[in-house]
Amino acid sequence: MKPASITEDNPSFDVLDRYPIDCWPWPRIAVFVPMAGNWGRADELWPTFSEIARSGVRIFYHPADITAVVRNRVAEGFLTTEYTHLLMLDSDQRHPTDIVQKMARRVIEKPERRIVAGLYYDRRPPFEPLAWKRGNDGLYYQFVEWGSGLIEDIDLVGTGVLLIHREVFETLERPWFAYTYNGIQEQKADYVYPTEDVYFCQKARTAGFDICIDTSFESPHASSSWVTKRTYEEYRDRQEETKTYEEITE
Template sequence: MVTVPKFHYEKVLNTKVIIATPVRDYVTSAYTFSIANLMKKCGQDGQHIELRMLQGSEVAMQRQQLAVDALAETDFTHILWIDSDMRFPSNLLQALLSHKKDIIACNYSTRVPPHKPVAFKDVYNLDKRVYDGTGLEMVEAVGMGAMLVKREVFEKLEKPFFSVKWLDDYTSLMGEDIYFCFKAREAGFDIWLEQDISKQVAHVGTRAYTIQGDCNEET
């Protein structure tokens, strides 16, 4: 576990956000540049944050441990999940916090072709995806590459918060992020997309993939 716990700025806001990043071997330079700018802006704004990374090869286990460790503390209000291969703007946290939702995330493209968005209208039909849009949009599930979750969500859910499961046809898996969304919706929480800030988010592979540039909605 890597933790960056303190900033030399006066805290002026009533939220404390843990930024949680599961890491396999390394973080991308795009992530490093983005997180540095985000942390600088949070410091300037008086936004209390802590950055935590957990290295491993099982993302469900990493997310679970990051969440459990966060819940052991009494004063944090949100977890901002950011994956180690994401590029994002410095005002990402402020944009998501401003809507005061229990769960709110960004839409982004997959890294491998055919490039598709990671937000879903139906968790049991992976073809029903949410493409480029504006404003807020409610969805059934979305990838957790850039997602803000209130503490109360985890306090209400039974463990495990994250797991993987086979879909009914046994040809594809429900990943740990979609599993989390499924459990959260069962517990009565809505899942929201912030489509405007999503336009400034990219999923980084051999290049940076975006919703507008790489995902074409099939008709």
């Protein structure tokens, strides 16, 4: 299939292997990397971003500032271009070097997908995956078990690995990202104030956009060590062992 004949209405996986990313006729993906993160691990992080850049992708950088402000500014700049999708990749995560291709594959197989997230974990205990489903009680709950693949109909995800179609920005009113507190989980003692990713997801879901997450890969999160699924599982198992011991010794 010739590049010119590849469109959103006529997608092709051929683009993934045959052309540099910036030559793809569709999807046209630009990457945004906020210039903030764990600089103590720069020697491990930036070779990864360099390799991603070598694949021919356009990368937007922005100096460190309030996270929501930076994301809004970049989204505004993105809308002045002809790109169809913006892929947000946080700079404190070690992403697969073919992450653009991985995310592109999900929209090529189903072009109507507008928001696709990648899996990563909170860098703070209990290191849970940053993806939530809303329960019947109106509260949001994180996943504890999942397979390897695509999970549809998610309610909240982190913005550390997030592919967004330009239609989402064009449809939603500004600001797209903001810190806000609406009391939705005020009864949960361990809940912190919603960050800009929560605001964006709630706004997108209210507007009718679906959110899915690809769990077939992960982007380790920088902390005192690299936080991965193994980190989460080992911490969870230790907590369960402690609880069992406490129950036995009561």
